Amino acid sequence: MGKLARDVAVIGVGQTRFGEHWNLTFRELGIEAGFRAMEDAGISSSRIEALYTGTMSSGLFLNQEHVSAMIAEVVGLTENQIPATRIEAAGASGGLAFHQAILDVASGLHDIVVVGGAEKMSDVVSNVATEFVASGADQAWEGLFGATMPSLFALMARKHMHDHGTTKEHLAHVAVKNHVHGAKNPLAQFQREITMDMAVNAAMVADPLGMYDCAPSSDGSASLVLCDMKTAKELSDNPIRVAGTGQGSDSLSLANREEITSMRSTVAASRRAYEMAGVGPGDIKVAEVHDSYTISEIIAIEDLGFFKKGDGGFATERGETALNSTITVNPSGGLKARGHPLGATGIAQINELVIQLRGDAGDRQVKDANIGLAHNIGGTGGTAVVNILEVV
Protein backbone atom coordinates (compact mmCIF):
# COMPACT_ATOMS: atom_id res chain seq x y z
CA MET A 1 0.00 0.00 0.00
CA GLY A 2 1.06 3.57 -0.60
CA LYS A 3 3.47 2.65 -3.41
CA LEU A 4 3.32 2.85 -7.20
CA ALA A 5 3.74 -0.49 -9.00
CA ARG A 6 6.44 1.03 -11.23
CA ASP A 7 8.36 4.28 -11.56
CA VAL A 8 6.79 7.08 -13.61
CA ALA A 9 8.40 10.24 -15.05
CA VAL A 10 7.53 13.45 -16.92
CA ILE A 11 9.49 13.85 -20.18
CA GLY A 12 7.81 16.82 -21.84
CA VAL A 13 5.91 19.98 -20.87
CA GLY A 14 4.04 22.68 -22.78
CA GLN A 15 1.87 25.67 -21.91
CA THR A 16 0.11 28.56 -23.61
CA ARG A 17 0.54 31.95 -22.06
CA PHE A 18 -2.29 32.42 -19.55
CA GLY A 19 -4.54 35.47 -19.91
CA GLU A 20 -7.41 36.76 -22.01
CA HIS A 21 -7.12 35.05 -25.38
CA TRP A 22 -10.01 36.70 -27.26
CA ASN A 23 -8.80 35.26 -30.58
CA LEU A 24 -8.27 31.64 -29.47
CA THR A 25 -10.87 28.91 -28.98
CA PHE A 26 -10.77 26.18 -26.33
CA ARG A 27 -9.68 23.79 -29.12
CA GLU A 28 -6.81 26.03 -30.20
CA LEU A 29 -5.57 26.51 -26.63
CA GLY A 30 -5.56 22.72 -26.16
CA ILE A 31 -3.69 22.11 -29.41
CA GLU A 32 -0.99 24.68 -28.64
CA ALA A 33 -0.12 23.28 -25.21
CA GLY A 34 -0.39 19.67 -26.37
CA PHE A 35 1.92 20.10 -29.34
CA ARG A 36 4.46 22.02 -27.27
CA ALA A 37 4.56 19.17 -24.74
CA MET A 38 5.03 16.52 -27.45
CA GLU A 39 7.70 18.63 -29.13
CA ASP A 40 9.48 19.08 -25.79
CA ALA A 41 9.36 15.30 -25.27
CA GLY A 42 10.59 14.74 -28.81
CA ILE A 43 7.85 12.29 -29.70
CA SER A 44 5.17 12.14 -32.38
CA SER A 45 1.49 11.86 -31.53
CA SER A 46 1.43 8.26 -32.83
CA ARG A 47 3.33 7.22 -29.67
CA ILE A 48 0.58 8.48 -27.34
CA GLU A 49 -1.45 5.64 -25.83
CA ALA A 50 -3.97 7.55 -23.67
CA LEU A 51 -5.11 11.10 -22.95
CA TYR A 52 -6.30 12.70 -19.71
CA THR A 53 -7.80 16.20 -19.62
CA GLY A 54 -8.57 18.30 -16.55
CA THR A 55 -11.37 20.82 -17.15
CA MET A 56 -13.66 22.28 -14.52
CA SER A 57 -16.57 23.75 -16.35
CA SER A 58 -16.59 23.76 -20.14
CA GLY A 59 -20.31 23.03 -19.80
CA LEU A 60 -21.07 26.31 -18.06
CA PHE A 61 -18.44 28.48 -19.75
CA LEU A 62 -18.84 27.12 -23.31
CA ASN A 63 -21.98 24.97 -23.23
CA GLN A 64 -19.73 22.10 -24.30
CA GLU A 65 -19.19 18.88 -22.37
CA HIS A 66 -17.35 15.78 -23.52
CA VAL A 67 -14.19 17.77 -24.18
CA SER A 68 -12.02 14.64 -23.81
CA ALA A 69 -13.11 13.51 -27.28
CA MET A 70 -12.77 17.04 -28.60
CA ILE A 71 -9.17 17.35 -27.44
CA ALA A 72 -8.30 13.86 -28.71
CA GLU A 73 -9.70 14.88 -32.08
CA VAL A 74 -7.91 18.20 -32.41
CA VAL A 75 -4.50 16.86 -31.41
CA GLY A 76 -4.91 14.05 -33.93
CA LEU A 77 -5.24 11.19 -31.46
CA THR A 78 -8.54 9.72 -32.68
CA GLU A 79 -6.79 7.81 -35.49
CA ASN A 80 -5.88 5.05 -33.04
CA GLN A 81 -9.04 5.48 -30.96
CA ILE A 82 -6.94 5.90 -27.80
CA PRO A 83 -8.73 6.16 -24.45
CA ALA A 84 -9.53 9.85 -23.76
CA THR A 85 -10.79 10.78 -20.29
CA ARG A 86 -11.91 14.05 -18.72
CA ILE A 87 -11.37 14.58 -15.00
CA GLU A 88 -13.32 17.17 -12.99
CA ALA A 89 -12.70 18.35 -9.43
CA ALA A 90 -13.28 22.12 -9.76
CA GLY A 91 -9.92 23.96 -9.49
CA ALA A 92 -8.15 20.66 -8.78
CA SER A 93 -9.16 19.13 -12.13
CA GLY A 94 -5.64 19.42 -13.57
CA GLY A 95 -3.79 18.04 -10.56
CA LEU A 96 -6.26 15.20 -10.32
CA ALA A 97 -5.92 14.40 -14.06
CA PHE A 98 -2.16 14.14 -13.45
CA HIS A 99 -2.75 11.90 -10.41
CA GLN A 100 -5.03 9.60 -12.45
CA ALA A 101 -2.54 9.44 -15.32
CA ILE A 102 0.21 8.43 -12.85
CA LEU A 103 -1.97 5.57 -11.60
CA ASP A 104 -2.63 4.50 -15.22
CA VAL A 105 1.05 4.37 -16.22
CA ALA A 106 2.19 2.90 -12.90
CA SER A 107 -0.37 0.10 -13.32
CA GLY A 108 1.28 -0.92 -16.58
CA LEU A 109 -1.82 -0.33 -18.69
CA HIS A 110 -0.10 2.32 -20.80
CA ASP A 111 3.54 3.40 -21.24
CA ILE A 112 3.16 6.90 -22.70
CA VAL A 113 0.23 9.22 -21.96
CA VAL A 114 -0.51 12.90 -22.43
CA VAL A 115 -2.13 14.89 -19.61
CA GLY A 116 -3.66 18.25 -20.37
CA GLY A 117 -5.61 20.92 -18.56
CA ALA A 118 -7.60 23.70 -20.19
CA GLU A 119 -10.20 26.35 -19.44
CA LYS A 120 -11.73 29.16 -21.47
CA MET A 121 -13.28 31.70 -19.07
CA SER A 122 -13.27 34.99 -20.97
CA ASP A 123 -16.36 34.28 -23.06
CA VAL A 124 -18.66 35.21 -20.15
CA VAL A 125 -18.91 38.51 -18.26
CA SER A 126 -17.31 38.71 -14.83
CA ASN A 127 -20.34 38.29 -12.53
CA VAL A 128 -21.42 35.26 -14.54
CA ALA A 129 -17.91 33.85 -14.11
CA THR A 130 -18.33 34.53 -10.37
CA GLU A 131 -21.47 32.37 -10.39
CA PHE A 132 -19.82 29.58 -12.40
CA VAL A 133 -16.73 29.49 -10.16
CA ALA A 134 -19.08 29.26 -7.14
CA SER A 135 -20.39 25.95 -8.52
CA GLY A 136 -17.17 24.45 -7.11
CA ALA A 137 -18.61 25.17 -3.64
CA ASP A 138 -21.98 24.02 -2.25
CA GLN A 139 -24.68 25.60 -4.42
CA ALA A 140 -27.64 24.53 -2.23
CA TRP A 141 -26.25 25.70 1.13
CA GLU A 142 -23.67 28.37 0.22
CA GLY A 143 -24.27 29.77 -3.28
CA LEU A 144 -28.05 30.10 -2.94
CA PHE A 145 -27.54 32.24 0.19
CA GLY A 146 -25.25 34.61 -1.71
CA ALA A 147 -21.84 33.15 -0.87
CA THR A 148 -19.32 33.59 -3.68
CA MET A 149 -16.05 31.64 -3.83
CA PRO A 150 -13.99 34.66 -2.66
CA SER A 151 -16.43 35.19 0.23
CA LEU A 152 -15.84 31.63 1.50
CA PHE A 153 -12.09 32.25 1.49
CA ALA A 154 -12.76 35.60 3.18
CA LEU A 155 -14.47 33.67 6.02
CA MET A 156 -11.29 31.59 6.36
CA ALA A 157 -9.13 34.72 6.22
CA ARG A 158 -11.05 36.62 8.91
CA LYS A 159 -10.97 33.55 11.19
CA HIS A 160 -7.24 33.04 10.56
CA MET A 161 -6.65 36.71 11.44
CA HIS A 162 -8.75 36.39 14.59
CA ASP A 163 -7.17 33.14 15.80
CA HIS A 164 -3.53 33.61 14.69
CA GLY A 165 -2.91 37.35 14.36
CA THR A 166 -2.55 37.22 10.58
CA THR A 167 -2.91 40.71 9.07
CA LYS A 168 -4.14 42.33 5.88
CA GLU A 169 -0.47 43.19 5.22
CA HIS A 170 0.49 39.50 5.45
CA LEU A 171 -2.06 38.76 2.73
CA ALA A 172 -0.62 41.58 0.63
CA HIS A 173 2.91 40.17 1.00
CA VAL A 174 1.72 36.96 -0.69
CA ALA A 175 0.39 38.90 -3.69
CA VAL A 176 3.45 41.18 -3.95
CA LYS A 177 5.84 38.21 -3.78
CA ASN A 178 3.93 36.22 -6.40
CA HIS A 179 3.88 39.23 -8.75
CA VAL A 180 7.69 39.54 -8.33
CA HIS A 181 7.96 35.91 -9.43
CA GLY A 182 5.39 36.29 -12.22
CA ALA A 183 7.37 39.18 -13.67
CA LYS A 184 10.12 36.63 -14.42
CA ASN A 185 7.76 34.14 -16.14
CA PRO A 186 7.18 34.77 -19.88
CA LEU A 187 4.00 32.63 -19.82
CA ALA A 188 2.41 34.43 -16.85
CA GLN A 189 -0.76 36.51 -17.24
CA PHE A 190 0.67 39.38 -15.16
CA GLN A 191 4.36 40.02 -15.76
CA ARG A 192 4.64 43.12 -13.63
CA GLU A 193 5.31 43.85 -9.99
CA ILE A 194 2.80 45.49 -7.67
CA THR A 195 3.38 47.55 -4.53
CA MET A 196 2.24 46.84 -0.97
CA ASP A 197 0.13 49.99 -1.18
CA MET A 198 -1.69 48.74 -4.31
CA ALA A 199 -2.36 45.35 -2.68
CA VAL A 200 -3.50 46.66 0.72
CA ASN A 201 -5.71 49.44 -0.64
CA ALA A 202 -7.27 47.68 -3.62
CA ALA A 203 -11.05 47.63 -4.05
CA MET A 204 -12.72 45.08 -1.79
CA VAL A 205 -14.16 41.91 -3.30
CA ALA A 206 -15.17 40.15 -0.07
CA ASP A 207 -13.76 41.93 2.97
CA PRO A 208 -10.94 41.34 4.04
CA LEU A 209 -10.03 40.12 0.54
CA GLY A 210 -9.45 42.82 -2.08
CA MET A 211 -8.82 42.60 -5.79
CA TYR A 212 -5.14 41.73 -5.36
CA ASP A 213 -5.99 38.92 -2.95
CA CYS A 214 -7.78 37.04 -5.74
CA ALA A 215 -6.37 35.10 -8.68
CA PRO A 216 -7.76 36.33 -12.00
CA SER A 217 -10.08 34.63 -14.47
CA SER A 218 -7.99 33.31 -17.34
CA ASP A 219 -7.94 31.40 -20.57
CA GLY A 220 -5.17 28.90 -20.99
CA SER A 221 -3.96 25.39 -21.38
CA ALA A 222 -1.04 23.32 -20.11
CA SER A 223 0.02 19.84 -21.10
CA LEU A 224 2.68 17.23 -20.32
CA VAL A 225 3.92 13.83 -21.42
CA LEU A 226 4.14 11.13 -18.78
CA CYS A 227 5.67 7.66 -19.17
CA ASP A 228 7.16 4.73 -17.29
CA MET A 229 10.78 5.22 -16.21
CA LYS A 230 12.23 2.64 -18.61
CA THR A 231 10.66 4.39 -21.61
CA ALA A 232 11.53 7.78 -20.10
CA LYS A 233 15.24 6.92 -20.03
CA GLU A 234 15.14 5.79 -23.66
CA LEU A 235 13.45 8.99 -24.79
CA SER A 236 14.89 11.65 -22.49
CA ASP A 237 18.20 12.84 -21.01
CA ASN A 238 16.48 14.53 -18.09
CA PRO A 239 13.31 12.74 -17.02
CA ILE A 240 11.71 14.08 -13.85
CA ARG A 241 10.49 11.30 -11.56
CA VAL A 242 7.17 11.25 -9.73
CA ALA A 243 8.35 10.55 -6.18
CA GLY A 244 4.95 10.74 -4.50
CA THR A 245 1.32 11.46 -5.24
CA GLY A 246 -1.61 11.87 -2.85
CA GLN A 247 -5.25 12.91 -2.93
CA GLY A 248 -7.63 13.89 -0.13
CA SER A 249 -11.25 14.94 0.25
CA ASP A 250 -13.40 16.93 2.70
CA SER A 251 -16.99 18.17 2.86
CA LEU A 252 -18.14 20.27 -0.09
CA SER A 253 -19.56 22.90 2.25
CA LEU A 254 -17.43 24.91 4.69
CA ALA A 255 -20.27 24.75 7.21
CA ASN A 256 -19.83 20.99 7.52
CA ARG A 257 -16.25 21.37 8.81
CA GLU A 258 -15.19 21.92 12.40
CA GLU A 259 -12.11 23.89 11.33
CA ILE A 260 -11.95 26.55 8.61
CA THR A 261 -8.38 27.81 9.06
CA SER A 262 -6.89 24.52 7.90
CA MET A 263 -7.83 22.09 5.13
CA ARG A 264 -7.94 18.44 6.16
CA SER A 265 -7.87 17.41 2.49
CA THR A 266 -4.49 19.13 2.04
CA VAL A 267 -3.08 17.63 5.24
CA ALA A 268 -4.17 14.11 4.16
CA ALA A 269 -3.04 14.44 0.53
CA SER A 270 0.39 15.73 1.58
CA ARG A 271 0.82 13.02 4.21
CA ARG A 272 0.14 10.37 1.54
CA ALA A 273 2.51 12.01 -0.96
CA TYR A 274 5.30 12.51 1.63
CA GLU A 275 5.02 8.88 2.75
CA MET A 276 5.18 7.56 -0.80
CA ALA A 277 8.18 9.78 -1.57
CA GLY A 278 9.91 9.01 1.72
CA VAL A 279 10.53 12.72 2.35
CA GLY A 280 9.19 15.43 4.65
CA PRO A 281 8.34 19.13 4.29
CA GLY A 282 11.92 20.08 5.21
CA ASP A 283 13.25 18.32 2.11
CA ILE A 284 11.19 20.44 -0.32
CA LYS A 285 13.17 23.22 -2.03
CA VAL A 286 10.46 24.54 -4.32
CA ALA A 287 6.67 24.39 -4.09
CA GLU A 288 3.82 25.40 -6.36
CA VAL A 289 0.84 25.87 -4.06
CA HIS A 290 -2.80 26.74 -4.79
CA ASP A 291 -3.00 30.49 -4.12
CA SER A 292 -6.45 31.03 -5.62
CA TYR A 293 -6.62 33.67 -2.85
CA THR A 294 -3.73 35.02 -0.78
CA ILE A 295 -5.16 33.34 2.33
CA SER A 296 -5.12 30.01 0.46
CA GLU A 297 -1.32 30.22 0.16
CA ILE A 298 -0.94 31.03 3.86
CA ILE A 299 -3.15 28.10 4.87
CA ALA A 300 -1.41 25.80 2.35
CA ILE A 301 2.14 26.45 3.55
CA GLU A 302 0.96 25.64 7.09
CA ASP A 303 -1.03 22.51 6.13
CA LEU A 304 1.85 21.22 3.97
CA GLY A 305 4.12 21.48 7.03
CA PHE A 306 6.48 24.18 5.73
CA PHE A 307 5.55 26.46 8.64
CA LYS A 308 3.72 25.85 11.88
CA LYS A 309 0.02 26.64 12.24
CA GLY A 310 -0.52 30.37 12.46
CA ASP A 311 2.97 31.28 11.23
CA GLY A 312 2.20 31.28 7.48
CA GLY A 313 1.50 35.02 7.26
CA PHE A 314 4.41 35.98 9.48
CA ALA A 315 6.79 33.68 7.51
CA THR A 316 5.66 35.32 4.26
CA GLU A 317 6.28 38.77 5.76
CA ARG A 318 9.78 37.64 6.81
CA GLY A 319 10.45 36.76 3.17
CA GLU A 320 10.86 33.04 3.83
CA THR A 321 8.76 32.02 0.82
CA ALA A 322 10.46 34.32 -1.73
CA LEU A 323 12.72 33.09 -4.51
CA ASN A 324 15.78 31.34 -3.06
CA SER A 325 14.89 31.90 0.59
CA THR A 326 13.91 29.17 3.10
CA ILE A 327 11.52 27.53 0.61
CA THR A 328 10.59 29.07 -2.71
CA VAL A 329 6.80 29.14 -2.95
CA ASN A 330 5.20 29.76 -6.35
CA PRO A 331 8.26 30.74 -8.45
CA SER A 332 5.94 30.73 -11.51
CA GLY A 333 3.94 33.60 -10.01
CA GLY A 334 1.32 31.20 -8.69
CA LEU A 335 -2.34 31.39 -9.57
CA LYS A 336 -2.23 35.09 -8.61
CA ALA A 337 0.25 36.21 -11.29
CA ARG A 338 0.61 33.27 -13.69
CA GLY A 339 -3.18 33.23 -13.99
CA HIS A 340 -5.82 30.66 -13.08
CA PRO A 341 -7.55 28.94 -15.99
CA LEU A 342 -9.18 26.49 -13.53
CA GLY A 343 -8.49 23.08 -15.14
CA ALA A 344 -5.12 24.14 -16.56
CA THR A 345 -3.70 25.29 -13.22
CA GLY A 346 -2.78 21.86 -11.80
CA ILE A 347 -0.83 20.95 -14.94
CA ALA A 348 0.90 24.34 -15.09
CA GLN A 349 2.10 23.73 -11.51
CA ILE A 350 3.65 20.37 -12.49
CA ASN A 351 5.21 21.96 -15.57
CA GLU A 352 6.84 24.68 -13.44
CA LEU A 353 8.35 22.04 -11.16
CA VAL A 354 9.70 20.13 -14.18
CA ILE A 355 11.29 23.31 -15.58
CA GLN A 356 12.76 24.13 -12.14
CA LEU A 357 14.11 20.60 -11.58
CA ARG A 358 15.70 20.57 -15.05
CA GLY A 359 17.42 23.86 -14.17
CA ASP A 360 15.77 25.64 -17.10
CA ALA A 361 13.88 28.36 -15.20
CA GLY A 362 16.21 31.25 -16.08
CA ASP A 363 15.72 34.36 -13.92
CA ARG A 364 13.35 32.56 -11.58
CA GLN A 365 15.54 29.46 -11.12
CA VAL A 366 15.56 28.01 -7.61
CA LYS A 367 19.18 27.15 -6.78
CA ASP A 368 19.95 23.44 -6.35
CA ALA A 369 16.31 22.50 -6.90
CA ASN A 370 16.25 18.70 -6.72
CA ILE A 371 12.83 18.01 -5.21
CA GLY A 372 9.59 19.94 -5.58
CA LEU A 373 5.97 19.77 -4.48
CA ALA A 374 2.74 20.82 -6.22
CA HIS A 375 -0.50 21.44 -4.30
CA ASN A 376 -3.83 21.85 -6.10
CA ILE A 377 -7.26 22.24 -4.49
CA GLY A 378 -10.84 22.26 -5.74
CA GLY A 379 -13.45 24.67 -4.36
CA THR A 380 -12.78 25.48 -0.72
CA GLY A 381 -10.74 22.29 -0.31
CA GLY A 382 -13.31 19.56 -0.95
CA THR A 383 -10.52 18.03 -3.04
CA ALA A 384 -6.76 18.39 -2.60
CA VAL A 385 -4.03 16.79 -4.68
CA VAL A 386 -0.33 16.85 -3.78
CA ASN A 387 2.41 15.64 -6.12
CA ILE A 388 6.14 15.43 -5.37
CA LEU A 389 8.66 15.37 -8.21
CA GLU A 390 12.42 14.81 -8.12
CA VAL A 391 15.48 14.82 -10.33
CA VAL A 392 16.52 11.31 -11.34
Add this chain to the structure above:
Amino acid sequence: MAVARHWRNQDQRYNLAGTHCKVCGGHFFPKTSMCPTCHRRSMGKLERFQFSGNGTISSYTIIHDGMPQYSSQVPYVIAYIDLEEGDHIIGQIVDCEPSEVEIGKGVEMVFRKLSEEGRSGTIQYGFKFRLTM
Protein backbone atom coordinates in the same frame (compact mmCIF):
# COMPACT_ATOMS: atom_id res chain seq x y z
CA MET B 1 -32.35 25.46 -11.46
CA ALA B 2 -35.51 23.34 -11.47
CA VAL B 3 -38.29 24.41 -9.10
CA ALA B 4 -38.49 20.93 -7.53
CA ARG B 5 -34.87 21.22 -6.40
CA HIS B 6 -35.84 24.22 -4.26
CA TRP B 7 -39.17 22.80 -3.08
CA ARG B 8 -37.41 19.66 -1.80
CA ASN B 9 -35.27 21.77 0.58
CA GLN B 10 -38.08 24.01 1.84
CA ASP B 11 -38.44 22.50 5.32
CA GLN B 12 -34.74 23.09 5.89
CA ARG B 13 -34.64 26.56 4.34
CA TYR B 14 -37.90 27.83 5.89
CA ASN B 15 -37.83 26.12 9.30
CA LEU B 16 -34.14 25.42 9.86
CA ALA B 17 -35.01 21.73 10.05
CA GLY B 18 -32.05 19.40 10.42
CA THR B 19 -31.39 15.97 11.86
CA HIS B 20 -31.00 14.66 15.41
CA CYS B 21 -29.06 11.41 15.91
CA LYS B 22 -30.57 9.41 18.78
CA VAL B 23 -27.40 7.31 19.07
CA CYS B 24 -24.84 10.06 19.79
CA GLY B 25 -27.19 12.99 20.43
CA GLY B 26 -25.65 15.10 17.66
CA HIS B 27 -27.58 17.76 15.72
CA PHE B 28 -26.84 18.29 12.04
CA PHE B 29 -27.69 20.91 9.45
CA PRO B 30 -28.63 20.41 6.64
CA LYS B 31 -30.58 17.15 7.01
CA THR B 32 -28.57 13.99 6.67
CA SER B 33 -29.60 10.41 6.03
CA MET B 34 -26.59 9.08 7.93
CA CYS B 35 -24.91 10.44 11.08
CA PRO B 36 -21.34 11.50 10.20
CA THR B 37 -20.15 10.11 13.56
CA CYS B 38 -22.21 6.93 13.96
CA HIS B 39 -22.45 5.92 10.29
CA ARG B 40 -24.42 2.65 9.91
CA ARG B 41 -25.36 2.53 13.59
CA SER B 42 -27.52 5.61 13.00
CA MET B 43 -29.76 3.85 10.46
CA GLY B 44 -33.36 4.19 11.68
CA LYS B 45 -32.21 6.30 14.64
CA LEU B 46 -32.40 9.72 12.98
CA GLU B 47 -35.26 12.18 13.48
CA ARG B 48 -36.24 15.62 12.20
CA PHE B 49 -34.91 18.35 14.45
CA GLN B 50 -35.82 22.01 14.36
CA PHE B 51 -32.92 24.26 15.30
CA SER B 52 -33.75 27.29 17.48
CA GLY B 53 -31.99 29.59 15.02
CA ASN B 54 -29.80 31.00 17.78
CA GLY B 55 -26.07 31.03 17.27
CA THR B 56 -22.78 32.92 17.43
CA ILE B 57 -20.76 34.52 14.64
CA SER B 58 -17.54 32.57 14.17
CA SER B 59 -16.42 34.48 11.08
CA TYR B 60 -17.92 36.89 8.55
CA THR B 61 -17.25 38.76 5.34
CA ILE B 62 -18.72 41.82 3.64
CA ILE B 63 -19.34 40.98 -0.02
CA HIS B 64 -18.85 43.82 -2.51
CA ASP B 65 -18.73 41.68 -5.66
CA GLY B 66 -21.76 39.42 -5.33
CA MET B 67 -23.58 36.62 -7.08
CA PRO B 68 -25.65 37.94 -10.05
CA GLN B 69 -29.00 37.36 -8.29
CA TYR B 70 -27.72 39.33 -5.26
CA SER B 71 -26.04 42.16 -7.15
CA SER B 72 -28.71 44.70 -6.10
CA GLN B 73 -27.96 43.95 -2.42
CA VAL B 74 -24.21 44.69 -2.26
CA PRO B 75 -22.54 45.24 0.10
CA TYR B 76 -24.05 42.32 2.04
CA VAL B 77 -22.72 40.26 4.93
CA ILE B 78 -22.24 36.49 4.98
CA ALA B 79 -21.31 34.77 8.24
CA TYR B 80 -20.10 31.38 9.39
CA ILE B 81 -22.32 30.75 12.40
CA ASP B 82 -21.91 28.26 15.25
CA LEU B 83 -25.47 27.06 15.98
CA GLU B 84 -26.47 26.81 19.64
CA GLU B 85 -27.32 23.08 19.41
CA GLY B 86 -24.14 22.22 17.50
CA ASP B 87 -23.02 22.24 13.82
CA HIS B 88 -22.49 25.35 11.71
CA ILE B 89 -24.36 27.23 9.02
CA ILE B 90 -23.58 29.87 6.43
CA GLY B 91 -26.10 32.66 6.14
CA GLN B 92 -26.59 36.38 5.62
CA ILE B 93 -26.62 38.89 8.48
CA VAL B 94 -29.29 41.54 7.92
CA ASP B 95 -31.00 44.50 9.67
CA CYS B 96 -27.72 46.17 10.69
CA GLU B 97 -24.77 48.08 9.30
CA PRO B 98 -21.97 45.77 8.13
CA SER B 99 -19.66 47.60 10.56
CA GLU B 100 -21.74 46.33 13.52
CA VAL B 101 -20.94 42.69 12.71
CA GLU B 102 -18.20 41.13 14.86
CA ILE B 103 -16.88 37.68 15.66
CA GLY B 104 -18.49 36.44 18.90
CA LYS B 105 -21.77 38.36 18.55
CA GLY B 106 -25.05 36.46 18.99
CA VAL B 107 -27.55 36.03 16.14
CA GLU B 108 -31.09 34.72 15.64
CA MET B 109 -32.77 33.39 12.52
CA VAL B 110 -35.24 35.47 10.51
CA PHE B 111 -37.32 34.36 7.51
CA ARG B 112 -36.77 36.49 4.41
CA LYS B 113 -36.76 36.67 0.66
CA LEU B 114 -33.32 35.40 -0.32
CA SER B 115 -32.68 36.72 -3.77
CA GLU B 116 -34.15 38.26 -6.88
CA GLU B 117 -35.11 36.06 -9.75
CA GLY B 118 -32.00 34.13 -10.77
CA ARG B 119 -31.45 31.71 -13.61
CA SER B 120 -34.12 29.44 -12.12
CA GLY B 121 -36.76 32.04 -12.91
CA THR B 122 -38.18 31.89 -9.38
CA ILE B 123 -37.79 34.05 -6.27
CA GLN B 124 -36.31 32.12 -3.35
CA TYR B 125 -37.18 32.46 0.34
CA GLY B 126 -35.31 31.11 3.36
CA PHE B 127 -33.32 31.87 6.50
CA LYS B 128 -31.16 34.88 7.20
CA PHE B 129 -29.89 36.05 10.59
CA ARG B 130 -29.87 39.27 12.60
CA LEU B 131 -27.81 40.38 15.59
CA THR B 132 -29.45 39.78 18.98
CA MET B 133 -27.65 42.59 20.84
